[in-house]
Amino acid sequence: MSRQAILLGLLLAAFALAPLVAGPYLLSVLVVVMYFAYVGQAWNIMMGFAGQLSLGHTLYVGLGAYTAAALFVHLGVPAVFGLFASVAVAALAGGVVGSLGFRFGVKGVYFALLTIAFAEFTRILFEHIPGLGGPGGLFLPVGDRSGIDLVHLRGHPLMFYYLILAMTAGIFLLCRRLVRSRLGYTWLAVREDQEAAAALGINVFRAKLAAVMLSAGLTALGGVFFAFYYNNLFPNQAFGMNRSIEIILAPIVGGLGTLFGPILGALILTPLGEGITMATEAMGFKAAGIKQLCYGLALLAIVKFLPDGVWPWARARLGLEPGDGDGEDDR
Secondary structure, eight states: OOHHHHHHHHHHHHHHHGGGTOOHHHHHHHHHHHHHHHHHHHHHIIIIITOOOOSOTHHHHHHHHHHHHHHHHHHOOOHHHHHHHHHHHHHHHHHHHHHHHHHTTOOTHHHHHHHHHHHHHHHHHHTTOGGGTGGGOEEOOOOOSSSEETTTTEEOHHHHHHHHHHHHHHHHHHHHHHHTSHHHHHHHHHHHOHHHHHHTTOOHHHHHHHHHHHHHHHHHHHHHHHHHHHOEEOHHHHSOHHHHHHHHHHHHHHOTTOSSHHHHHHHHHHHHHHHHHHHHHHTTOOOTTHHHHHHHHHHHHHHHHOTTOHHHHHHHHTTOOSOSSOGGGGO
């Protein structure tokens, strides 16, 4: 067994045992950590593995959240069935965005602007749909908070904690398998030089579209979790640009294109944000945007001193060898 596998096992065990010593507040922070690790890993498939920059990824969070929530509220469809519809809707949306962009040769920063445009258009659209609550929000019935009902995603906060832990571990293992697959090597070729990949006979359009749709569908699962954990949805929150930035920060800070990167980035940024919020409140003032400012400073420091992210640097300091499923170095 490799050192990285041992490290992953220890990290998983630490998270699994955390509820034995963590209070409700710390548990809620850990839920947020794993949520951003999950959606960051989903975004990492598109950008880190296939090299397609999306700055409007909250589009798929919002579509996933609203689809499952609306089916639950208006039709009584259990969340476990609604999530299939959420994945399908988000993957279809990703297919539309990708097809429009790739068919017309839109790439790089222009493709990123296209993703922002779709997210903003959808946000405005959802603000004008009364059946989804409009700007006033869509609220889910809380239900019994003491039991466990995985079918309807209703129950004790501990249930949500272990659910997002399982989701984060699952997407890690899925991505580890993907980067070692033929599709993963295809993405690597497209990311490094898509003209050369096309010259070698790779269907670049199909490879990029697969990355977008898979990333969108997995991100939608994070949206379903978001909706049923918080029990309320607002267009400005679900589709907001701030949310998109939060999604991409963890993999960038942790290490773009690596598997541990999104997890490590979320472990750094989420406690940092919570600590700043608590510190400012303890000093008796609330500075609007202070958390975003500190995120920006952290990102500047990473770009300046650790351009490859924290995980490649930490891996070298821990004496771990590159590879064994760790993103690009493994391929």
